[in-house]
Amino acid sequence: MSVFISESIASTGAVNQDSPYSFIIMLLVFGLIFYFMILFPQQKRAKEHKKMMCAISKGDEVLTNGGLLGRVIKVTETGYITLALNENTEVIIKRDFVTAMLPKGTLKQL
Incomplete structure (x- = not known):
C-alpha cells in the first residue's frame, strides 16, 4: 500500500476511452476561434487602412502616427x-x- 495514494482512490476500474479524433476536432475548434477573434478583424482593419491610404488627396486633413495634424498639400x-x-x-x-x-x-477648430 502506498503512503500517498490509497489503492481505492488510485484504481477507478473504468478505463476512459476517448475518440481518436476528439483531439483533432478540439484543435480545429480552437483554430477557428483564433481566426475569428484575432486574425479576421486584423485583416479587416488592414484592408480599411490601405483603402484610406489610397484615398488621400490634396486638401485632406490627416492625423499621423506621431500625433501631427496637418493638411495634405x-x-x-x-x-x-x-x-x-x-x-x-x-x-x-x-x-x-x-x-x-x-x-x-x-x-480651424483647434
Missing part, C-alpha cells in the same frame, strides 16, 4: 505626402504613417 507617386502643419511649416512623411483622415474644418 502634395501627394507624390512614390508614396510620400507633404503636410502643412501651419502657414510656415511643411513636413514630408510616408503615406503609411497616416492614422486617420479628419473631417474638413478640424484644424
Whole structure:
C-alpha cells in the first residue's frame, strides 16, 4: 500500500476511452476561434487602412502616427505626402504613417 495514494482512490476500474479524433476536432475548434477573434478583424482593419491610404488627396486633413495634424498639400507617386502643419511649416512623411483622415474644418477648430 502506498503512503500517498490509497489503492481505492488510485484504481477507478473504468478505463476512459476517448475518440481518436476528439483531439483533432478540439484543435480545429480552437483554430477557428483564433481566426475569428484575432486574425479576421486584423485583416479587416488592414484592408480599411490601405483603402484610406489610397484615398488621400490634396486638401485632406490627416492625423499621423506621431500625433501631427496637418493638411495634405502634395501627394507624390512614390508614396510620400507633404503636410502643412501651419502657414510656415511643411513636413514630408510616408503615406503609411497616416492614422486617420479628419473631417474638413478640424484644424480651424483647434
